[in-house]
Amino acid sequence: MKHIVWDWNGTLFHDIEAVVGATNEVFRPYGLAPMDSEAFRAAYTRPIWVAYERLLGRPLREGEWEELDQAFHDHYHRLMISCALAVDALSCLRTWADSGRTQSLLSMWAHERLVRKTAELGIDPYFSRIDGLRDGAPGGGKTEHMVLHIESLRADPAQVLVIGDSLDDAHAARHVGAAAVLYTGGMTSRAELAASGFPVVDKLSEAFEHAR
Known part of the structure; x- marks a missing residue:
């Protein structure tokens, strides 16, 4: 492999506590009991509004998704201040850069x-390209964004490894013809990741074994 496309939330950025905390705040007015990370992972899926419907046990009303999403981000942006990079994220970025190969970042978080x-965090120089969500509905799938990201990189997908924490990352990688490794530090349970058939790692550095 010559290039890695990293995911951000739940992968390089260890923010599961902020995500769960923000979700609990969003659903507190609905009378839902607070979740821990495992309960959250059991409900999590993409698109996010499907996960919200799972939690509520009903379809969202017209305009309700937009209200919930805004509330989530209001709480998340407050709670994420205490979050940091995953334990071995920086060493992984350095190791890959030192190998002379390239890496980029693709996230569904707001681009700015x-x-x-x-x-x-001082890591932007490691990436040949950084793409967040510039337009489109938040909480949606990653596939179309992966297509544009790979096209912008002018990379051969057969030489690209995508590292992320959700099945959405893997499906987006498969769509463009890239390989994928799934990391257990984020928002999807290990059991669900393993059931997908994609390689699963508990440390980001272990993903490099699939890049050779």
Whole structure:
């Protein structure tokens, strides 16, 4: 492999506590009991509004998704301040860069915030390209964004490894013809990741075994 496309939330950025905390805040007015990370992972899927319907046990009303999403991000942006990179994220970025190969970042988080946060953490120079969500509905799938990301990189998908924490990352990779490794530090349960048939790792550095 010559290039890695990293996911951000739940992969390089260890923010599961902020995600779960924000979700609990969103559904507190609905009378739902607070979730821990395992309960959240059991409900999580993409698109996110499907996960919300699972939690509520009913379809969302007209306009309700937009209200819930705005509330989630209001709480998330407050809680994420205490989050940091995954334990071995920085060493992985350095190791891959030192090998002379390239890497990029593709996230469904708001592009401006993503660029600002990676700069704040001092890791933006490691990426040949950073793409967050510039337009389109938040909470949706990653496939069309992966297509555009790979096209912008002018990369051969057969030489690309996608590393992410959700099945959506793997499906997007498969769609463009890239390989994928799924990481257990994020929002999807290990059991669900393993059932997908894609390689699963508990440490980001273990993903490099699938890049050779």
